[in-house]
Amino acid sequence: MSLEIIPLGGFSEIGRNCVAIKHDEEIVICDMGLSLEQYIDYTEGLESGRAAVSGKKLIQIGAAPDVNILGDLRKNVVGICITHGHLDHVGALPFLANRFDCDIHATPFTAEVIESISNRDGLPLKGRIIKHPINGRFRLTRKIEIEFVHITHSVPDTVGVIVHTKDGSVAYINDFKLDNSPTLGPKTNIKRLQELKGIKCLIIDSLYAHKTEKALSEKIAEQMLFDALLSMDTKGKTIIITTFSSHIARLKSIVKLGERLGRKVVFLGRSIDKYAQASENAKIHSFKSQVKMVAYREKIDKFLATLTRPQDYLLVATGHQGEPKAVLSRIVTEGKLRLRPDDIVVYSSKIIPAGQNEQNREKLDKFLRSKRVRILSDLHVSGHGAREDHRDILQMLKPQHIIPTHGGMRQLEAFKDLAINELSYKQDKVHILYNGKRLKLA
Ligand SMILES: [Zn+2]
Incomplete structure (x- = not known):
């Protein structure tokens, strides 16, 4: 033995x-x-x-x-x-x-x-x-x-x-x-x-x-997203959602939400692109036909600079912990995407209670509120x-x-x-x- x-x-x-x-x-x-x-x-x-x-x-x-x-x-x-x-x-x-x-x-x-x-x-x-x-x-x-x-x-x-x-x-x-x-x-x-x-x-x-x-089912998280976004007046508004890049099930629900809202879904960021690719290669789920992928910084900036009607898109960005270098923080605080009152930022995530996260999120949310952006936090299950x-x-x-x-x-x-x-x-x-x-x- x-x-x-x-x-x-x-x-x-x-x-x-x-x-x-x-x-x-x-x-x-x-x-x-x-x-x-x-x-x-x-x-x-x-x-x-x-x-x-x-x-x-x-x-x-x-x-x-x-x-x-x-x-x-x-x-x-x-x-x-x-x-x-x-x-x-x-x-x-x-x-x-x-x-x-x-x-x-x-x-x-x-x-x-x-x-x-x-x-x-x-x-x-x-x-x-x-x-x-x-x-x-x-x-x-x-x-x-x-x-x-x-x-x-x-x-x-x-x-x-x-x-x-x-x-x-x-x-x-x-x-x-x-x-x-x-x-x-x-x-x-x-x-x-x-x-x-x-x-x-x-x-x-x-x-x-x-x-x-x-633990609550992932189906509940999907329902939380649908309930919130489909019941709000989103017409003409820019919507950005952020979540965990490795969470392929959640990304799939977000794509479904995009369909319901009649918006084209765009994934912004290297890390989402990397996990979406892994999902494709492992034959877990393919996003290719439904989603536009923009991975790199210069390409993201170029895409946003030429975006005349953001209200036609559902933008999915990295940076759910408010990390200053991630896509969400960068594009909104650097003005790559000009947000207006009643535009919407959705966190399909929870703050991980470690390191700088709480401070980073507070800073980002303060900035969003100063622009009168509506913030939806915690549309998430563990x-x-x-x-x-x-x-x-x-x-x-x-x-x-x-x-x-x-x-x-x-x-x-x-x-x-x-x-x-x-x-x-x-x-x-x-x-x-x-x-x-x-x-x-x-
Ligand atoms: Zn794990």
Whole structure:
């Protein structure tokens, strides 16, 4: 019997998700993400740009998982399995994956995102990126089989990674909600989650464990957008919407909204263009026939300069956190697009409570209000499950051991409380770990 969990990043903290799962001498790593706040603070101060960033430095400043914890065990890593394409799960791959002599395994959309970020950073990956379908199962080594169980989140092709061994299975479900009415792609594979037997340990997203809620469906976010915009007097008004670039389902709803409003949809910004391209390549959803894409700064400025009737368009821009360099802030504050009273700016997003975000948004909104622009905030639902989603997953999988992750102490303690006080787990079966704190499973 030999199963061990070695936390490398994202334990007792939010960001840089990464864990090593050791069975006998072999190790599988799940996820290799960045802590975006630390990463952005550091790279924005660099004059030489991203090419100068090293994995060593990112580990030092807490922006990347501390893979040094593995020491000589580094040689024993037989595969890196990625759950989904958010940067706090894939973003450190270009800086750290080449330290390991193995392939990277991901679903098609996630694989496209990995290729795109490693090209962007000019840091080619040594290992192959092997694509597996959602709900696929493959043999990694003689002793380890991997299963990708599809689970809903706010980016396509998200999976829970199940590491099957003769000593039991470890399930790594990090970022999920149970969406019964997704607007893109299938529902969570509940049937398979219920069938899985012998889950020795579940490592699970606990971000909203303190909220006595069940996550709202993406269908609700779509309805929020439709209700707000279709009931307002939008005739003759400029409308700009901003959202998460990787949120393909939301972008699809926005395109539907454009159709209802009788407006041509335009995506403005490099990051939306990149994710739309990944969606196209992975055959998730094609925007090509319905949307005009304008990716680069000069082209955006040129497009806006020649735009005589903005009221005929639904403009979708990057910059939902009010980031000064993103498209939304730039075009409105620099006057690239002249906004008039009763024009509308829609945030199909929530402020991420980290770093400069609140201040940036306040500054941008103050500017918009000075122009008497109408602001619609928070037309959004989260991609993370809450306490009642957690309860459902625990009841489906019935894991022997539980390790909540993706949370600070408040969230982890709330998850522990659910497991112990409401689902009768024993104290010694629920583990709050920190990076480097290994756990041998008996
Ligand atoms: Zn995520």
